[in-house]
Amino acid sequence: MDLTRIKNPTFLKQLNTEELELLAGEIRQFLIEKLSVTGGHLGANLGVVELTLALHKQFNSPEDKLIFDVGHQSYIHKMLTGRTEQFDTLRQYKGLCGFPKMTESEHDVWETGHSSTSLSAAMGMAIARDMKQANNYVVPIIGDGALTGGMALEALNHIGHEKKNITVILNDNEMSIAGNVGALHNALGRMRSAGKYNRVKDELEILLKRIPAVGGMIAQTAERVKDSMKYFMVPGMLFEEFGFTYFGPVDGHDFKDLEENIAYAKKTQGPVLVHVITQKGKGYYPAESDKKDKWHGVGPYKIDSGEKIKPANSAPAWSQVVSDTLENIAGKDERLAVITPAMILGSKLDKFQEKYPDRLFDVGIAEQHATTLSAGLATQGMKPFLAIYSTFLQRAYDQLVHDVCRQNLNVAFGIDRAGLVGADGETHQGVFDIAFLRHLPNMVIMMPKDENECQHMVNTAISYNEGPIAVRFPRGNGLGVEMDQELKTLPIGQWEVLKQGTDAVILTFGTTIAMSLAASEFMQKQGVQVEVINARFIKPLDEQILHDRMRKNIPILTVEEAVLKGGFGSAILEFAEENNYHPQIKRMGIPDRYIEHGNVKELLEEIDLTKEQIVVELKKLLAVSNDKQKRHDE
Numbered sequence: 001m002d003l004t005r006i007k008n009p010t011f012l013k014q015l016n017t018e019e020l021e022l023l024a025g026e027i028r029q030f031l032i033e034k035l036s037v038t039g040g041h042l043g044a045n046l047g048v049v050e051l052t053l054a055l056h057k058q059f060n061s062p063e064d065k066l067i068f069d070v071g072h073q074s075y076i077h078k079m080l081t082g083r084t085e086q087f088d089t090l091r092q093y094k095g096l097c098g099f100p101k102m103t104e105s106e107h108d109v110w111e112t113g114h115s116s117t118s119l120s121a122a123m124g125m126a127i128a129r130d131m132k133q134a135n136n137y138v139v140p141i142i143g144d145g146a147l148t149g150g151m152a153l154e155a156l157n158h159i160g161h162e163k164k165n166i167t168v169i170l171n172d173n174e175m176s177i178a179g180n181v182g183a184l185h186n187a188l189g190r191m192r193s194a195g196k197y198n199r200v201k202d203e204l205e206i207l208l209k210r211i212p213a214v215g216g217m218i219a220q221t222a223e224r225v226k227d228s229m230k231y232f233m234v235p236g237m238l239f240e241e242f243g244f245t246y247f248g249p250v251d252g253h254d255f256k257d258l259e260e261n262i263a264y265a266k267k268t269q270g271p272v273l274v275h276v277i278t279q280k281g282k283g284y285y286p287a288e289s290d291k292k293d294k295w296h297g298v299g300p301y302k303i304d305s306g307e308k309i310k311p312a313n314s315a316p317a318w319s320q321v322v323s324d325t326l327e328n329i330a331g332k333d334e335r336l337a338v339i340t341p342a343m344i345l346g347s348k349l350d351k352f353q354e355k356y357p358d359r360l361f362d363v364g365i366a367e368q369h370a371t372t373l374s375a376g377l378a379t380q381g382m383k384p385f386l387a388i389y390s391t392f393l394q395r396a397y398d399q400l401v402h403d404v405c406r407q408n409l410n411v412a413f414g415i416d417r418a419g420l421v422g423a424d425g426e427t428h429q430g431v432f433d434i435a436f437l438r439h440l441p442n443m444v445i446m447m448p449k450d451e452n453e454c455q456h457m458v459n460t461a462i463s464y465n466e467g468p469i470a471v472r473f474p475r476g477n478g479l480g481v482e483m484d485q486e487l488k489t490l491p492i493g494q495w496e497v498l499k500q501g502t503d504a505v506i507l508t509f510g511t512t513i514a515m516s517l518a519a520s521e522f523m524q525k526q527g528v529q530v531e532v533i534n535a536r537f538i539k540p541l542d543e544q545i546l547h548d549r550m551r552k553n554i555p556i557l558t559v560e561e562a563v564l565k566g567g568f569g570s571a572i573l574e575f576a577e578e579n580n581y582h583p584q585i586k587r588m589g590i591p592d593r594y595i596e597h598g599n600v601k602e603l604l605e606e607i608d609l610t611k612e613q614i615v616v617e618l619k620k621l622l623a624v625s626n627d628k629q630k631r632h633d634e
């Protein structure tokens, strides 16, 4: 079938099992081909082809609300809702988003990207439905990994209490990005092996109803028998205790099983949970057989061999530099414990885990727990290093404020994916961490200019014992610089002059150093000497340098790949105001809006965070400054 002709999912209602199976095969083939060029979350999507088809056949989207948790597995949903022909632009600039996006389709009723929000959103939609006395279905689809997120458990608790009609589809593939972890994961494992329960319960109820209620004794005893059997037989007892009717485990690749159980669930009053067992990567051997992550998220690859097409850059990944440094230090510092909230592979910590299995803690998708656990570790004299993406650290704001910084605990944060991340887009850009960390008392924030300075900053963070400290670093690979053999500790708050100059100064750090140096070189050719300083400590500031430059009234340009509001540039403005200086200051960075997906270069150009714009801003600064000087001299 020509998949690009699918405009909406209603046609599915006419298809029988064989036709659905045929369609599933075509969709799988389409995804394998398209993503071999664009990359994307192949493994997760290959696992939900049948499930998504069955859901769109059984429910009437968008009246019925299909809510995809994390949303990385919504490609089939997008294909069924008229977006197949956009897949050549998947996760590209101005192209198809890799997560649900309301502006793309009315069928995308909730936007995700961060995990574990679907049940709470579903509860909100169910309450609204009931207040409006409507009767649509609300159907969150949540993975076994996302279910380990605290929000999901908060929502289960509330939904079960309110007994709202919500049909939760648990997509259980035993995987998070890597293998799933946690007691809940183990409980799901028991449920997977427990076999069918629902029909047994129904048959039992039919049998019990046939027993003549002699004086009620038999019926009461029979009821007790049923309930006690329930404890032994209900694989989903955990969910039944939460007030849900549990259906499953259901074969997530068998249309008959899927449709039968979804139909059952639709007829059931109150909260329902359908436990669907799927296989991540299904239908593509290189993904299915992958031991690490079942091709959760991949770049381009060769279809026949499954060989991944590596990008040219041979420099080590920033995450690898951090992980290797942790490994180096772990051998010398018994206090070190490394914590990751379900990102062991993204943070390149698998090798560390092999070498130090007792000092690496994967807590699941639980950033709040990870942060306060780290704080608890620090109270006992240990040195926790929390490896966490900038965007996911947002989940733990109060733990930062209330547990870590207020108690001034020695927690080190390795803030990965700091800055624009590119293809994952607005839900994942790591651009807010400076703004939400800088105003926290006691917090130290630094960012390295290259991998060599990165290893020294990791070492500095671990040897620092005066409170919380964060080293932030970007997604991707480093610059390929020479690495020192000996680790150093950097003096806290000390900046580094990279290029001398007296006419203006650029204060910058991390990924915007290169464009700043290039702009300064360009200005030098025009006879203007622009100093470039590596402001590698975002907090505390290098006050000695600032007093010196501001006293001389040198125009200052700050450049950062982070939000302007509350960012590093704001700190410079605050310093001038607090010390009664009045230099010309201009800030460059991320504007006050969300930055969508695309490659980082395109995104930087979109927001004018470029060498060319730095030159423009420098010229404007100098013009104003010269004018001021002229008026002053007259």
Ligand SMILES: Cc1ncc(C[n+]2csc(CCOP(=O)(O)OP(=O)(O)O)c2C)c(N)n1
Pocket: 044, 070, 072, 073, 113, 114, 115, 142, 143, 144, 145, 146, 147, 171, 173, 175, 176, 177, 280, 296, 341, 342, 343, 365, 392, 395
């Ligand atoms: C708050 C948050 N933390 C971490 C992630 C990174 N992440 C994306 S998908 C994923 C695993 C999700 O597992 P599951 O829900 O089982 O979905 P599957 O990929 O197995 O289909 C993780 C940890 C995220 N998106 N959001």
Ligand SMILES: CC(=O)[C@@H](O)[C@H](O)COP(=O)(O)O
Pocket: 070, 072, 113, 177, 296, 297, 346, 417, 421, 424, 475
């Ligand atoms: C969907 C999700 O949140 C993760 O899969 C994320 O996309 C990983 O990002 P990296 O590719 O930067 O590790």
Ligand SMILES: [Mg+2]
Pocket: 143, 144, 145, 146, 171, 172, 173, 174, 175, 176, 180
């Ligand atoms: Mg999973």
